[in-house]
Amino acid sequence: MKGKRRKKLTGEKIFYTAPVRGEIPSPNFHAISVSKKVVDLAMVSTLPMGLHNSGDNGLIWVNPFQALNMDNSLQNKKILIVGGSSGIGLAVAQKACKAGGKVMIASRSAAEKQQELTSLIGHEIETCSFDVTAEPESLWQIIGDIDHLAVATRPEIIPGPFAETDFKEAQKAFNTKFWGTYRLIQKGRINPYGSIILTSGIAGEKIFRNHSTMCIINSAIEALCRSLAVELAPIRVNLVSPGFVAPKPPEVEELAQNFPAKRIASPDEVADAFIYLMKSAYITGTSLAVDGGARLV
């Protein structure tokens, strides 16, 4: 089945199986069937690396993971940021707009903050009122297909000893950060060449006394990331694990003097990692710590 590489492909049509959910393409070309969808080659004609002539019936075989992941620009890409109305998510929205993306922010208050968010970001954005603890189908109906999803929702957690933790409160936090993310992705409409970026936190890796709830949630998010990187491929799934991000009270700023970086992070610095992961076509299933080394000391 190995054939010579074709040079001029524009204008031709190929039979190509789009890698859709539930039909995970094998990286081995031979395993991909070829009759499901006709794709205009204009879309992939700039990506000759993944294209091969089958040689016998005129069909061209495509390695979708390779071909579709090679366009790493965010220009005109549809980027949904759930939890993008403040903090890290807002900084991701700003950077994604600057990179030319079409940004949509979804959160409980996003729609009512439309004007405020647009002026903070300095670009036109779409907003959608959405509670991540609710069924996500209506959100996806409004938003449609997207290229990249970033999730940066933060649950309310009152730190305290495990023995005194209110079970219902812990469950609520899980519903927001973990199950909310889980359901959102399960019903998600993400293009096969796109990516998902989750947010955990170094409290998933380093144990901070009295923060068991956040520790468990972040660890679960990290496991979800690795599982989905395998199951949803060629969609890439990665996560950013922030350390201590501004604003923080003075005692935390003081604590940060002990970190290798000797300070806390700005939301911008964490957002850089999201943009990097969106654009990195060969990174999947990875956790990127942005903590100035805080987890090491």
Ligand SMILES: NC(=O)c1ccc[n+]([C@@H]2O[C@H](COP(=O)([O-])OP(=O)(O)OC[C@H]3O[C@@H](n4cnc5c(N)ncnc54)[C@H](OP(=O)(O)O)[C@@H]3O)[C@@H](O)[C@H]2O)c1
């Ligand atoms: N900041 C840090 O130091 C730090 C450190 C480690 C990890 N993290 C993680 O990074 C993520 C972002 O944190 P952040 O500090 O940027 O938080 P933040 O500024 O409080 O922003 C949280 C975002 O989540 C949204 N949100 C909360 N509950 C929601 C719900 N039920 N449905 C939909 N959206 C919801 C909020 O919007 P609405 O209120 O409008 O819904 C807001 O846009 C969190 O997962 C957090 O655990 C943060």
